[in-house]
Amino acid sequence: MQPLSQFDQHDVNISAVNTVFDGFFTIHQYEFQHALFAGGVSDTVKREILERGHAVAVLPYDPNTDQVLLIEQIRIGALASRQSPWLLECIAGMAEGSEDYQAVARKEAQEEAGLELDKLIYMRSYLSSPGGTTERLYLYLAVTDLSQAKDQGVFGLDDESEDIKVHVLPFSDAMARLESEEIDNAATVISLQWLALNKAQLLTGNEE
Template sequence: MFSFNHQDIEVVSKRPVYQGFFKLDEYRFKHRLFAGGWSNEVAREIYQRSDAVAVLPFDVKRNELVLIEQLRIGAIQGHNSPWLLECIAGMIEPGEEALDVCRREAQEEAGLELGRIHKALSYLSSPGGTTERLHIYIAEVDAQNAGGIHGLDDENEDILVHRVSVEQAYGLLEQGKIDNASTVIALQWLALNKGKLIEQWS
């Protein structure tokens, strides 16, 4: 299916450019061309990010989802509010397993204990600019007591928990009020696979 693989790119150099909340490296590389031969040397700055998880808690019994609302500075110039409705999410730190991160972040960001966790898919967030791969999970949860404000003070988190029906979430998606990639993709996956998932968990 694919024309080329890792053997068809030559990394000439890689050097650190910036180290802060994100790490930025400059790559200089050449690659094979579809028409034959090799490209000129190309320079690109890439954010080096660990893989991350995004978890959509799903209460099958109540047909409800748990979403969180928090400020995202990258959305400040968007047409909607910079406070976004999102899945629970977090970075996978070295030595951590993805499922452990799902459970830790659910507790930290929403005060939730997760039941069964189903891997939906994974995707590259923005491969032209970052190394991050995001792993999407749907998690079984009892949403009856979900709510309140959560987050870690030492990470300046201020997170409001929402219970919404599946239909409400689909409506917000259709209206463009949920517009961050991980939550859009998780909801679209659920719309396609909800029946199979409920059957699997029955």
């Protein structure tokens, strides 16, 4: 299938990239011109972009019990729009420059849930918020045995100020919480919806 857009990277001219903040995150200001739909080239545009690097998220699923594992932790950015900033999420972590995303998923599962993953299935990747950050998330489903998972167990790395609680839920419960918007962060929403669409193939062993 041909891309719908008539433009690509060659239709953007970056004239400057300046660092405006360098702390826990880095913020760059891009100065650029781009092709216009009506023809010609835009004036110089300035945009501040959060440079987080890329991230990996993994949703553990046990087909034998039809359960998923989610983690709960505080997300201070949610405080502005939620009664509780403690979110139910997929296991996730920054890739920190690595392109071995499956290895990142396995490491994060051990750190955040004490879980050894079995089979990993790539679901998809997406840009988290391309108007303000370069971050791309890579999503995996882990087909794994959750019988040994420590429901209500607390995990996380002290040196990263992590305080993470594990929840092992029936898939139907997780979907009900998605429907009620208790689960409302993008990686988890997309992962659960992907599982809902593909669960039948997983259970019959016809997944790619």
